[in-house]
Amino acid sequence: MAFRLVTNYASYIMNNNPFYRIPYYPEFNRFSPDTAEMAIQMLLKESHDAVEQLERSCKPLWQEMVVPLYEAERHLSIAWSLLHHMLSVANSAEWRSVEEELQPKIISFYQRVGQSKRFYEMYCAIRNSDEDAQDAVRQRILSKIIQAAEHSGVALDVNQQMEFNELETELGRLATKFNNNLLDARKAFSLTLTDVGEVAGLPADLRAITAAAARDAGSSAATADNGPWRITLDYAVYAPFMKHSQNREARETLYRQHVTLASHGTADNQPLIDKILALKQRKAAILGFQSAAELSLSRKMAPDVAAVYKLFDDLASASRQAMAEEQRGLLEFACANGFEEDALQPWDLSFWAERQHERLYGYSEEELSQYFQFPKVLKGMFDLAERIFNIKISESSGEVPVWHDDVRFYKVFDQDDNYIACFYLDPYSRPATKQGGAWMNDFRTRERSSDGAVQLPMAVMCCNQSVPIEDQPSLMRMGEVTTLFHEFGHALQHILTSIDEPMVSGINGIEWDAVEIASQFMENWCYEKNTLKSISAHVVSGAELPDELFEKIVLSKNHLSATAMMRQIFLSATDMDLYARYPASKWSTPNDVKCENARKYDYPMIDDDRFLCSFAHIFGGGYSAGYYSYKWSEVLSADCFAAFKESGVDNAEALRQTGLRMRETIMGLGGSVPPMEAFKAFRGRDPDIKSLLRLNGIVGRAVCERVGS
Ligand code: ZN
Secondary structure: OHHHHHHHHHHHHHHOOOOOOOOOOOOHHHOOHHHHHHHHHHHHHHHHHHHHHHHHHOOOOHHHHHHHHHHHHHHHHHHHHHHHHHHHHOOOHHHHHHHHHHHHHHHHHHHHHHOOHHHHHHHHHHHHHOHHHOOHHHHHHHHHHHHHHHHOOOOOOHHHHHHHHHHHHHHHHHHHHHHHHHHHHHHHOEEEEOOHHHHOOOOHHHHHHHHHHHHHOOOOOOEOOOEOEEEEOOHHHHHHHHHHOOOHHHHHHHHHHHHOOOOOHHHOOHHHHHHHHHHHHHHHHHOOOOOHHHHHHOOOOOOOHHHHHHHHHHHHHHHHHHHHHHHHHHHHHHHHOOOOOOOOOHHHHHHHHHHHHHHHHOOOHHHHHOOOEHHHHHHHHHHHHHHHHOOEEEEOOOOOOOOOOOOEEEEEEOOOOOEEEEEEEEEEOOOOOOOOOOEEEEEEOOEEOOOOOEEOOEEEEEEEEOOOEOOEOOEOOHHHHHHHHHHHHHHHHHHOOOOOOHHHOOOOOOOHHHOOHHHHHHHHHHHOHHHHHHOOOOOOOOOOOOHHHHHHHHHHHOOOHHHHHHHHHHHHHHHHHHHHOOOEOOEOOHHHHHHHHHHHOOOOOOOOOOHHHHOHHHHOOOOOOOOOHHHHHHHHHHHHHHHHHHHOOOOHHHHHHHHHHHHHHHHHHHHHOOHHHHHHHHHOOOOOOHHHHHHOOOOOHHHHHHHHO
8 A cells, every 4th residue: 555655656756756747848847957857757768678578579570679769768869859959058067967976877878779789680671672662761760770780890700799889989089089189188288378569469368368367377467468478379369369360470370370289299190190090991901891981981971082182173273273362362462561571470361351341341240240149030031931931920938838938939820821840949148057058959850650640840040149238139240130040941941851760860870061051041141132131221321231331241251262262172081081081102101092083173371381280070070081071961951052043032922932842852851862852853853063163252243143133
């Protein structure tokens, strides 16, 4: 009797726990770290038991294995993702400690499922013979799951598996060591300037930051006006210092330190680079691939290494001449303004680029932000999406619980007024509790259960834009406007899905080098005249953005764009060579690979340069043999945008037709088909790099206008 009472009480507690089996509209207002911990522990146990049971008894059938396994993880995965959401929007020591405690358990649970040999064999059998799983979408889902399992070593024999696991552990350790060395090296250097003449050109905020750094380092009397100023290699200090400091000697010192970071002494990353490259090649070989690059590309949209190199060649040959002209113009500008040598050194480039930019397009961020009132920007952005994709967005804040008073809630309806999706928007910066940057997350994915009921997709967008002051709305900087459009692009792809299989509906299942297509596509509208006018109204006069300022914004976006393009190609090609072709007889060290690419893509560099030692994207992060993804997806998003320009952005019907096509393909199909298939279905042809070159102003403006008209 007593026992029964206790179980009833426990289930009463659980059923009242807002984190346990979270309802469609989560009760954010009732969330707490305690309830999260209790619920997730319970869900872990339930999921674990369900998985064990399934592993013992499941049959190789979609309905009897894939569906119940998904169900077994469903409540756990939503609870875990909402816990992370709370960490990023309402951070506190309590939330962090719950996450830290649970994380190892969650990781080992998902590893256990992902590496189960039994499930792997079931998936293979279902792919081959279950009649319920022979359609293209389910075949793609199964292939992805099977591939992920194989890449985690599930199909290897015992000895190989042991070596594979050791490699994985060692690679994890080396990546951490690489990043730590870089941090230590960055921290170890500083340059203290004491004379006011030595900080000539630095903006007031940079003087204040560097004086504060000097105070922290022991110069208690340091002030922004009188120094001393402590200059470090933190990017937030280094980048603006290189742009603004008139002290050429200090710029050279900092530059030399910057490009040789972590290349000597106790924090030397060079031996780690050799090891990382060798181990990644070995790991790829064990899994049956020719190179680490082939392994990376097997999971991506780019078909093979050759296609990636072709992209580099095409973009470089179109940009080389334009870059030479940009650099010639920059040198002429510098010489006309007091520079007395024949050539700009690498530590001169940012400085003179910034002076040229000021001269050509001189408008201030503040002047521009007077035109971008948040409510107006939001309305213009929603109007655009409504026109292009034939939907209706209506604010329903107050109808559902939220995690902060700033958060807004919206419902999305189709052309026949059917409710099809919803999303939250958390716009403003809250430095004390909210993670920096901007992101979009999927809270719910569109899916149809066996009884035919559909769960509608639900997204969340979080930004960190300027807060409203008193009765004035948030005035957005241009960068905040483009960020909002970017995240909205991700959200639109998630909520406009037409797919009922949750593993590939919305943003799920999209290849890494294709996930930014929808987001960058939306960003491009920020530089389209009608859109920019429709989202602008001066905070005092109410006037829309003047033409003259619009022209400046577009030109300023493309200032030195060919130079930037060549730099990205240099970085991408170096990454690809290291993981696809190194080692080879023509190169004795990874540094040789870098030097060859610097020559090939005209990238200026000093002999002592060891920047690979700080290329954390590809040695300490997830971008190895994947750095090209930035350019890859930009080409596709620019080409999608060009489809709208070609059909005429002023023609409402043409816009709607093009939008409908995009909604039915790229936006609607998401991860359910190979991205190239979705792209071709939209565009009716292969991607064309010229759209990106036009958008970046690398090929002539005249061409650009012709296409636009
Ligand atoms: Zn993005």
